[in-house]
Amino acid sequence: MYREVLYEDSELIVIWQPGESDYLLITFGDLISLAAGNKFYADTAVTKLGLNCIGFMAKTPNWFPSASMAAAIGQIAILRQFSCRVAYGGSMGGYAAIKYSALLGASEVLAFCPQWSIDPNECAGQSSGYEHYFKPSMAGMGIRMEDMAGRICILHDPSYAVDDFHHNQIAAVCKNLASVNVYTAQHHVTSILAGTANLAELITTFIRDDIPHLKHIVSKIRRNSRIRKHILLQKAINRHPLLVHRVLGNAELATKLGVTENNALNSQLFQYFIAQGKPEKANEVLTRLGPSICRHRINLLQEALDDCARTAMIKTQGILVTHHQTVLVYSVFYGILCHKNLNALESEKMDLQPIFLVKLSGYEVAAIWSKNRFLACAIDPHGQVHLKGMESGKGDDFIVKEDNSNNGFTLLLKSRYVSAAHNGDILYNKPKALAWEIFYRYDVNLI
Structure with missing residues (x-):
């Protein structure tokens, strides 16, 4: 697949991949997908779908500095070939998709759990969740009304306080905002909605301005998401540990979660039972964990289990x-x-x-x-x-x-x-x- 570097400086790189779509997709990488060669955010799905796409990739967690973005956009003549320009990104990339939508002349913006600003002075005592990435050069980075263009849609979990703060700050200055709630997603909205078919359906539905159907699509994807199931069970451990124990002990239900999620939940459940002084239940969890973890870790967990059992017996006997x-x-x-x-x-x-x-x-x-x-x-x-x-x-x-x-x-x-x-x-x-x-x-x- 042909790709061309349209712009590069010390902060970011911009990559062009031509396709056959009648719209231009403009993607922005997030913190876990920084610049790496000629890769760009969502490039696998873009290639499969044959989309025209420009990918902006940050080289560091820099939230796409305005000077570099202005210089890059000024050199991208391809933008003028498309009247329908869809900006797309999550978290740091979601911030950039909204922040530079006016400069890009975006007609639509899909932003997943974006930040409004990570400048502590702008956030005025409210944690942005990303203060440790802030640099003085980012001062005043907050999204303003004049930064935005086109119809903007933010998809986030309103019960996740940090993301809801950013959503509300953007909503306060955005005249043309549609909000789609992705409940029980926390900051994993992008991961839950990932996938080639999902990307295509989300974009085409939003271009049609069919927000009710967009919400229906998101709800359907969310309900079937392995990540959502993981989050629900994770939240339930402290209130309904035995229920979670039964779910994870059911082979049919457990396979719907995947190995990584099963291991994470079983590890958390093991810790819970140890803390509650319930070695019998902790041992049942360890039996489930055993086949998928190394023997050295098993030995260490067994030591914790033995200590818990001794403590429990001291209390009972x-x-x-x-x-x-x-x-x-x-x-x-x-x-x-x-x-x-x-x-x-x-x-x-x-x-x-x-x-x-x-x-x-x-x-x-x-x-x-x-x-x-x-x-x-x-x-x-x-x-x-x-x-x-x-x-x-x-x-x-x-x-x-x-x-x-x-x-x-x-x-x-x-x-x-x-x-x-x-x-x-x-x-x-x-x-x-x-x-x-x-x-x-x-x-x-x-x-």
Whole structure:
């Protein structure tokens, strides 16, 4: 396909691609489609449709400086060959489509969630959403009445505050504006309405000045959009997490979203369940995520899940406390049981794992929680802990709870009592139970 550079300077490049349409499409790139060779905004659709098109592409996030635009437009003789000139762009490109519509002699302008200005002084305390791109050379860049020509249509999500601010500022100075609401789109209006067939239908319908039909087209595209479904589910997570969980767990519904959207929603849902202390649900989400993410990330998420599960069990089962008001724990670094003060559970969480009592073969045995399962603490003759799965039942080297009074209980290893020595050690050789051999199960919030 033939393309020609009509103008280029340090700020922008203008590319011409001839076609067979009876109108001229003038497109403007946005922040994610800056100048790159002879590419221009919407060039794939333009080529497929055989449209006459001029593409303005910014080289940086510069919002198409007025000096460069005036110089470029002054050199584009092709403009005079078309009475119907349609300016088209989104976000930064939408701003330019409106801002330079008079200079271009545009007959129609389609702008998707455009900015009015990103000059903080013009916005007067209202965030433009793009302040970090502002440069002093952009001062006074706001769209004025005299900048505009032709019939202008802005398509945006009125519930998205930043874009609605810009829309309202433009509407206040535009005499010939049609507004088309694209609900539940946020700033993704351009992406939702993208596509060759959509572009053709939007442009031809607007050229006919059939705004009711234009709104119908937009509504139909929006309802079927994967992005809209993603946004709806994303918003629902905090209010209806179980509903979102069921939707994502339904293979037929999930496939309508796509891999990227599924991963993003499952990741957000995993974070929600972790924050709410619901490890069982978080584990179900992780199972869904697993096939589409790398094993290293799975391992990291599993660590977060384990930590959540331990925290949840501490809250529901309580912690095992010694006579010294310390907590019975397993040291990962040393492979032993010991007892530490409560604060150490948090400050030394990489090393210390709380001990729980888990029912097994009619007993309650000492165990830790790791990688979504309990591991029993089996004690060897040297006092080292060997973590064992509980599938085969209770072993002789497991620590077992002995039923005692409500004032406490004892732990046994092969008929000998487990003892919490004053120095933090755990001993396994006491023939009878005295104060140091008594343990308590306490609610962590009461200690």
